[in-house]
Each structure stands twice: as structure tokens, then as C-alpha cells.
Amino acid sequence: MSHLQELGQLVGQQHVLTDDQAQAALTDWRERFSGKALAVVRPGSTQEVASVVRWCLAKGVPIVPQGGSTGLCGGATPDQQGNAIVLSLSRLDSIRHIDLDNDTMVVEAGCILQTVQEAAREAGRLFPLSLAAEGSCTIGGNLATNAGGTQVLRYGNARDLTLGLEVVTAQGEIWHGLRGLRKDNTGYDLRNLFIGSEGTLGIITAATLKLYPQPVAQCTALLALGSIQDATAVLNRARQGFGPALTGFELMAGNCLQAVATSYPDQRIPFEGESAERPWYALLELSDSESEEHARERFEAVLGEAIEAGLVDDAVIAESLSQSHALWHLRESIPLAEREFGAAIKHDISVPVSRMAEFVETTNQALQDAFPGIIHVIFGHLGDGNLHYNVAQGPNWTPNQILDQQDAISGLIYDSVKRHDGSISAEHGVGQLKRGILPDYKDPVELSLMRTIRQALDPAGIMNPGKVV
Numbered sequence: 001m002s003h004l005q006e007l008g009q010l011v012g013q014q015h016v017l018t019d020d021q022a023q024a025a026l027t028d029w030r031e032r033f034s035g036k037a038l039a040v041v042r043p044g045s046t047q048e049v050a051s052v053v054r055w056c057l058a059k060g061v062p063i064v065p066q067g068g069s070t071g072l073c074g075g076a077t078p079d080q081q082g083n084a085i086v087l088s089l090s091r092l093d094s095i096r097h098i099d100l101d102n103d104t105m106v107v108e109a110g111c112i113l114q115t116v117q118e119a120a121r122e123a124g125r126l127f128p129l130s131l132a133a134e135g136s137c138t139i140g141g142n143l144a145t146n147a148g149g150t151q152v153l154r155y156g157n158a159r160d161l162t163l164g165l166e167v168v169t170a171q172g173e174i175w176h177g178l179r180g181l182r183k184d185n186t187g188y189d190l191r192n193l194f195i196g197s198e199g200t201l202g203i204i205t206a207a208t209l210k211l212y213p214q215p216v217a218q219c220t221a222l223l224a225l226g227s228i229q230d231a232t233a234v235l236n237r238a239r240q241g242f243g244p245a246l247t248g249f250e251l252m253a254g255n256c257l258q259a260v261a262t263s264y265p266d267q268r269i270p271f272e273g274e275s276a277e278r279p280w281y282a283l284l285e286l287s288d289s290e291s292e293e294h295a296r297e298r299f300e301a302v303l304g305e306a307i308e309a310g311l312v313d314d315a316v317i318a319e320s321l322s323q324s325h326a327l328w329h330l331r332e333s334i335p336l337a338e339r340e341f342g343a344a345i346k347h348d349i350s351v352p353v354s355r356m357a358e359f360v361e362t363t364n365q366a367l368q369d370a371f372p373g374i375i376h377v378i379f380g381h382l383g384d385g386n387l388h389y390n391v392a393q394g395p396n397w398t399p400n401q402i403l404d405q406q407d408a409i410s411g412l413i414y415d416s417v418k419r420h421d422g423s424i425s426a427e428h429g430v431g432q433l434k435r436g437i438l439p440d441y442k443d444p445v446e447l448s449l450m451r452t453i454r455q456a457l458d459p460a461g462i463m464n465p466g467k468v469v
Contacts, residue, residue, distance in 0.1 A: 003059065007041055007085070010051045015042040015091070025066060025086045026078060033074035033432055036082030037064070044091040046166060046174060046205040052087060053203065053462075054172030062462050063087050065199035067109065067141030070133040072348070073431030075145065075198045075467050084465070089140045092205055098123050103211040104163060104180040109140025109204050116209070125211035128155040128247075132332050143204050146196035148427035150331075153383030154247040154287070155212070157427065159195045164208035167194050170201070170458035178208045193453070198429050199464040201457045215287035217295040218247075220324040221303060224271055224278040224314040228357035231282050231382060234306045235353065238284060241302035245295075248285035249383035250331050254278050256379045259337040260330055267330055275314035282382065283331050285324075334379050341375050341392030343399035345406050347413055350386045351422030360387075363416040367391060370412060371405060386426040389413060414441055430468045438469065 007016045017025075017040040027034040038061065043049045056063050062084035066076040078084045092108040095116070099105070100123060107116055113134040120127035129142060131149035141147075143165075148157045155161060164178040167190075177191060194202055225231050231251055238246050254277060257269050269276050284303075288295030299317070306312045318324035338344050351359045364376050373396030380387035391409050393402040402409075414424045414437065424441050425434055439447060450469050457463075 003061070004039055006055065007039060007052065010055060011041055011043045011048050015044070016040075017042070022086070025069065025088060028072075028074050028077045029070050030072060033077040035078035035080050037078045037084055037086045038082065040086045040088055042088045042091050046092070046168065049087070049089075049092075049168045049203055049205055050172045050174050052085075053168050053170065056085065056462055057170070057172060057460055060460070060462070061085055062465050063199075063203075064464055065089065065140070065144070065203050067138035067144065068112065068133070068136045070137040071141060071145060071431060072346070072428045073425070073433035075429050075431030075464070076141070077432065079466050087203065089138065089203075089205070092140075095119050096206065098125075098211075099180060100125070100211075102180050104208050105211055106178055106180075106206060106208050107139055108206045109138060109143070111139045113137050113139060113142060120211055121214070123211075124214060126214050127161070127209060127211055129158060129161055132335060139207060139209075140204050143195050143207055144198050145429040146427070148381065148384070148386060150250060150328075150381065151247050152381060152386075153249055154244060159192055161210050162191065162195060162207050163210060165191050165194055165204055166206035168203045168205055170460065170463045174205075175202075178206060180208045196429075198431060198468050200454055200468050201463060203463075213289065215289060217288045217290075217292040218324065219286045219288070219295050219299040220318040220327050221284045221299070222270060222316045222327050222330070223282045223284060223303075223306075223312050224275045225280040225282055225311070226278065226313060228280060228360055228382075230311045231280055232353060232357060233309075233311050234282060234284070235382060237302055237306050237311075238286075241305075242286050242298060245286050245288055245298070246284075246383070247287045248283065250283040250380070251382035251387070252281045252283070252331060252334065252379040253376065254280060255341075255375070256334045256337070256377060257281055257330060259340040259377075260333045262340055263337040264333060267326070267333060269330070270316045270327075271314055278313055283327060331379070335388075338377055338390065338392065341377055341394065342397075343402050344377060344390050344392040345402065345409050347389045347391075347410065347424075348386070348426050348428040349389050349413070349417045349422055349424060350384070350426035351417060351420040353382065353385045355420045355422075356382065356385065356387070359416060359420045359422070360389075363389070363413060366412055366416065367409065371402075371409065372396065374402070374409075385422075410437075417441070432467060435466070435468060
């Protein structure tokens with residue numbers, strides 16, 4: 001019996017995909033990484049996942065776990081050897097249980113993030129993880145990369161939103177860790193070990209997630225700013241004035257919003273005159289648990305003080321939910337609008353908020369000195385120190401010329417990140433993209449510990465080989 005027939009006996013022959021049926025799973029979303037696979041295997045339960053892993057262990061077949069294929073670092077794409085299977089979690093898409101007294105929900109790894117958000121909303125609760133790919137990314141992928149998004153400032157990233165996990169180990173055993181406990185001090189924190197491991201230690205098949213009350217009121221404003229220093233000062237005032245009610249603080253360079261307005265004529269920068277051409281903008285959001293009146297009063301008081309202090313040049317406050325959505329839509333449209341700048345080299349970095357302005361200023365200057373005329377495309381989550389610090393070709397460079405300089409450009413940026421005590425990956429993971437350079441920016445003892453853990457949990461080396469470490 002062939003390998004494909006044996007796999008078909010485990011999950012159903014119709015769920016073992018090859019040739020044209022498998023092609024979509026072999027190339028990453030950015031079309032940067034492409035590989036080959038023995039087959040794409042789609043188990044329909046945790047037990048079937050465990051059976052497939054045991055089969056792979058016995059046959060020495062590598063496994064590449066895959067969720068919604070929205071990753072940006074090639075972490076869910078096989079290599080060119082063609083001897084691995086892609087293990088798709090797409091059929092594990094059930095919401096198993098919602099516990100309103102405990103404010104938790106148990107969902108399977110293949111659930112689309114937006115589906116989880118909607119289920120929480122229908123139950124009168126909030127699941128706050130939110131990112132641009134939420135209509136297609138899956139909870140399993142979110143946990144495998146410890147996804148962040150726009151509300152990390154208030155609620156934390158995927159790791160902070162998870163209480164328990166169900167995991168299939170590299171030996172094909174099932175860890176039943178779906179406890180909805182906020183206190184469990186009975187040994188090592190295995191949950192946090194698997195979250196962010198990008199499928200290199202085991203396969204997350206389900207998770208117990210935290211739920212929160214729906215906010216009674218939300219206030220959103222777009223601020224026109226003169227500098228990142230001003231943005232940081234406004235952020236500090238918002239933290240003091242709003243406390244935990246501050247749910248979002250996004251920073252955007254002016255050229256990013258202008259690119260959105262050019263790419264999408266139905267969207268406009270809601271300022272006139274000089275305010276429509278400021279170098280920086282911030283999107284600020286407060287979520288209040290008391291009342292619309294209370295929220296508005298706090299919001300306007302803090303903004304008014306920031307304006308009087310000369311930190312904000314102009315501000316537009318959303319007067320309705322639709323206006324709030326329009327402001328957020330401006331921010332969320334930036335990644336696609338980047339096409340206006342031509343070919344781009346993208347970076348997902350973090351530095352301490354206190355050093356953000358210095359990092360951007362010195363790194364921008366160093367890039368211009370080395371690569372005159374490149375365009376800086378900068379936006380991201382200032383509230384938690386995470387920027388998408390991208391470099392586009394501009395009129396002085398052709399796409400091939402700028403892409404030929406990718407290693408030099410990224411090296412300059414990552415060296416600056418290191419000098420500013422930052423990280424070369426804030427929320428996108430390591431995958432294939434950054435694996436080779438990780439030793440240059442990671443503490444050697446830390447890397448050694450990571451390799452020891454991987455070897456201990458996956459001694460056969462079948463779990464997502466060639467990724468992370």
C-alpha cells in the first residue's frame with residue numbers, strides 16, 4: 001500500500017490532496033516561498049491529527065502544520081524536497097463551548113478569527129484579537145505565531161488571550177490542557193511554550209480563549225502630528241487619562257495615508273489644508289464600560305489638553321460607529337496601498353516606546369545615506385512598540401535594483417534594532433525568512449535553550465523542519 005493510500009485510511013482519501021488540488025497550500029501568501037509536498041492532509045478531528053503524526057513518526061515523514069496561509073515569514077510553507085506532508089487544520093473549525101460565567105470559549109485551531117469574534121459578540125462578549133487578515137487567518141495560526149494586532153495595548157497578544165491548549169505532540173500523543181483556569185501553578189508553563197513555537201514543538205488543535213465584556217461606548221480619533229516625539233507624548237497622556245480603557249494607538253506616516261487615498265478614491269484623509277499633509281498621524285481609541293457620555297467627556301478632556309500643549313496639530317473625532325470604522329479602514333488599507341510605492345522590503349520590528357523616535361530618525365538617515373531616494377513606509381502599533389518599518393523603491397530605483405539590496409537594507413535596519421534594544425520580529429514570527437539571521441540578533445544562551453527544548457520535544461525532527469531554529 002502506498003503512503004497516500006495509508007494516509008487516506010487515516011483521514012479519508014478525499015482529504016489527501018495532491019497535484020493541482022494541493023498547489024494553493026505550497027506557496028505562501030506573499031508568494032515569496034514556494035515548496036513541494038508529498039500531499040496536503042486534512043484531518044477532521046484531534047484524534048485524526050494524532051494518527052497522522054504517529055504515522056509520520058513511524059515513516060520519518062516531516063510535517064508542516066498550516067492554518068489560513070496568511071503568514072508573512074514562510075512558516076507554514078514546505079521546502080523544495082517534497083518529502084513532507086502539509087497538515088492542514090482547516091477542517092477543525094468548531095466552536096466547542098462558550099462559558100459565560102467563566103468568560104471563556106473553547107475553539108478548534110481551524111476556526112477563522114472573524115468567526116470567533118462574531119461568536120463572542122453573539123454571546124454578548126468580546127474576543128479582542130484583531131488584525132488585518134482576520135477574515136481568513138485561523139486561531140491555530142494566530143497562536144502558532146503569537147499574533148498581536150491592533151488591541152495588544154489593552155488586551156495583550158494571542159498568548160495573553162489564551163488560558164489552555166489542546167496539543168498533539170511530536171510523538172502523536174494528545175495533551176488535554178484546555179483548562180479555563182486563570183491560576184494554575186502546578187509546574188512548567190507548557191501553554192506558553194507551544195504558543196509562538198510556529199509548529200516546531202507540536203500541533204495546537206484547540207484552545208480555551210479569554211472573553212471580555214463588550215464595551216458600552218467607544219471613541220475614536222485621528223490625530224495630525226508633527227513628530228514621533230509628539231505621538232509618544234500623546235500616548236503617555238492617553239495612558240494616564242484613560243488607564244486600561246485605552247485600547248488602540250496606531251502610528252502612521254503621512255505618506256501611508258496619502259497612498260491609501262490615491263489607491264482607494266472612496267477613502268479620504270479627513271483633514272483640510274496643512275493638516276492633510278502632516279508627517280505623522282495617530283489613530284487613538286478608547287473603550288469605556290460606563291456610558292457614551294462618560295467616554296466622550298474623558299476623551300475630549302485628554303485630547304484638549306494635548307492640543308493645548310501643542311502636541312496635536314489637528315484632530316478628527318468620529319461622531320458615529322460608521323465614522324469610526326472609516327478611520328480604522330484608513331489604517332487597515334495601508335498594507336495593500338503600499339503598492340503605490342513600488343517594490344518594498346518589509347520588516348516587523350519592535351523597540352521600546354521610549355526609543356522609537358530615536359530609532360526611526362537614525363535608521364531613516366542611515367538608509368538615505370546608503371540608498372539615496374528610497375522611500376520609508378512606516379506604520380504600526382506605537383502603543384506596544386511594534387512598527388512595520390518598510391522600505392520601498394521610490395523613483396530612483398527599479399524593483400530589481402531595490403530587491404537586490406534586500407540583505408543590505410534589512411541588515412542595516414536589524415543592526416539598528418539591536419542597538420535600540422529591540423526585536424527583529426514583533427508579531428510575524430521567524431519562519432524561514434529570519435531563521436538564518438536569528439543567531440546574529442538572539443542571545444546565544446537563549447538560542448541554545450531553544451534548540452535543547454526542540455530536541456527534547458521532537459527528537460526525530462519531523463515538526464516543521466527548517467523553521468525558527
